[in-house]
Amino acid sequence: MYHLYSKEDKIRVLNEAKRVVKDNGYIFVAYCMNEATIIQWGFNGNGDNITRAIKENMLEEDFKCISAPKDIFELVRIEDIEELNKECGLERIKFVGTDTFAHYIKDRIDSWTDEVYKMYLEYHLAICERPDIIGVSNHTMDILRKKQ
Secondary structure: OOOOOOHHHHHHHHHHHHHHOOOOOOEEEEEEEHHHHHHHHHOOOOOHHHHHHHHOOOEOOOOOEOOOOOOOOOEEOHHHHHHHHHHHOEEEEEEEEOOOOOHHHHHHHOOOOHHHHHHHHHHHHHHOOOHHHHOOOOEEEEEEEEOO
16 A cells, blocks of 8 residues: 555555455555654654655654655555545454564664574564554554455
């Protein structure tokens, strides 16, 4: 979904997925999240990115990114996703932060032993569905089906 920029296009895609999915089938939808980008890109380095984003009207007052087709991808918040699901009559099965904190610690991961990496994966799987964590993940996976 992160290559679609209008709510209308997203609703059209979700409704088409709902139409073609078999009964009791699942719809998997990937998103890129707003807050991870603000934290990692916006406040990276000396703050030039966030300053530029504000000056160039790339952000709303509450720091929600204003994405346009010229951008690489569109950024959303959890409430945006929930609104789409409701409007399309989709039921959430699971909502997962697929990379949670990996991007924040990417410079360390390659140096870990297999044992430490395994522990991190266990940690990730233990927290990846927590609502307080999902919004700071770069990518999310919304697993849906038609409301019964």
